[in-house]
Amino acid sequence: MEEQKITKIPFGQLGIIVHDSCKGLGKKVDDYIVNRRREEFASSCSEYHVDEIKDSYIIDSKIVRFANGEAKAQLKESIRGKDIYILADIGNYNVTYNMFGIENRMSPDDHFQDIKRLISAIAGKARRIHVIMPLLYEGRQDKRNSRESLDCAMALQELENLGVENIFTFDAHETRVQNAIPQTGFESLHSTYQIIKAMHRVDDQICFDKDEMMVISPDTGAMDRAIYYASVLGLDVGLFYKRRDYKKIVDGRNPIIQHEYMGAEVAGKDILIVDDMIASGGSVFEIARELKKKNARNIYVVVSFTFFTNGIEKMNEYYEKGYITKLFSTNMTYIPQKFKDADWFEEVDMSKLISLLIDTVNYDDSVSPLLDATNKIKKIVGK
Missing domain, CATH: 3.40.50.2020 (Rossmann fold)
Structure with a gap:
């Protein structure tokens, strides 16, 4: 040869x-x-x-x-x-x-x-x-x-x-x-491919099927990302719209009054919440709570960067209550050891x-x- x-x-x-x-x-x-x-x-x-x-x-x-x-x-x-x-x-x-x-x-x-x-x-x-x-x-x-x-x-x-x-x-x-x-x-x-690959590796019971799962965008800014996930996975997509109080500014932003949902029925389905980052985590927590009220099954959060600027105590609480099943996030920014040790966290190597x-x-x-x-x-x- x-x-x-x-x-x-x-x-x-x-x-x-x-x-x-x-x-x-x-x-x-x-x-x-x-x-x-x-x-x-x-x-x-x-x-x-x-x-x-x-x-x-x-x-x-x-x-x-x-x-x-x-x-x-x-x-x-x-x-x-x-x-x-x-x-x-x-x-x-x-x-x-x-x-x-x-x-x-x-x-x-x-x-x-x-x-x-x-x-x-x-x-x-x-x-x-x-x-x-x-x-x-x-x-x-x-x-x-x-x-x-x-x-x-x-x-x-x-x-x-x-x-x-x-x-x-x-x-x-x-x-x-x-x-x-x-x-x-x-x-x-x-990081879409690496995240989907990690989800498949961690839990082989996750079913990327239109009748079993939906993709949710936490706001209008993340809609393009949610549409991409939905299109390659063949899933339906939903959207939470943030109603803000434009008369006030708190920490440089207009505070959120309420999250309004627009999309198909989520009852009995696994939910994939996709975004670029989690800062304080407030929006994700409220959205997860609203989805559980609508009888969603498992809620998976996938982001590229995780900060939890206010600490992870509330995330621990929402995991224990069953509001959030897993959080998948990459190692492209600093991740404290206490995040890595948490049962709800899965690190995606990039x-x-x-x-x-x-x-x-x-x-x-x-x-x-x-x-x-x-x-x-x-x-x-x-x-």
Whole structure:
């Protein structure tokens, strides 16, 4: 048999800069790439593959914090001519630093500033720079209402001005924010396939059948996502509409008066509530309670990012009462151990998809197959 020959050539030697906020996920991503390239290039004798087989592609880097809170980024190895991917979780509030003897938790603003510091430390020596920010910085502030800042658009323009060629995120709150950087690559990937796969693995009794399950959107903003889930799974879709009090503003938002349901009968059916994130969890709790009043069976919540900014006590209560059966969420932002230990929580690992994304872009292949997992989902449903 003729020896297999691999002819594709990377755009540049791969280098991954993993910010302190993303160490765990970054290690998993790196392991996937190392193992994949060892297997792929095992039978290749091409000279241009020799340098591509490494024990790790992570660039040794460090954020040095001064006692007054200021900081600088350091790269401890050469990045000249490399194809650099910066991986950071701007939502990781578990990273701390010391300022004037006081321990402070890093905010999304601190993390984003560190991303810019790392780009500045590269100093134009890399062949190409990409930023992988699973949780999009200021993604919730994507449009202006009255006299408000446009934080997400400004942040993207800052990255563009610093020479970033591609920005990758997951389940962006509003993908049209990319209009702020028309000359820079912007892709919002989805976790749908990985979540459906996790649901199938965790509970083989879940039946993705039109007579047994429905998809529910918790608000109008998540309707596109709910429609996608419903279409690939062949299910009906329903919607909860938030009636707000537009005379008041609480914590920067108009408070919700009531959730109104629009859709088919939910009695006796399993429910799939889909959204991009859970912040405090208030809306999900109220919707789950309303669905149970309508005699829904099992309620599964699937999101890309979970915060529970007010704690998980109410989630524990709703699980014990049987209002919510399971919560499926990805590991693309920080998850406290108490979440992972809870019976109601199932973590969805996204490291393989991120590693495929890095490999694909490094070899200048199309990312379109990674953006659409419809056929893969239908195979799971078919099983």
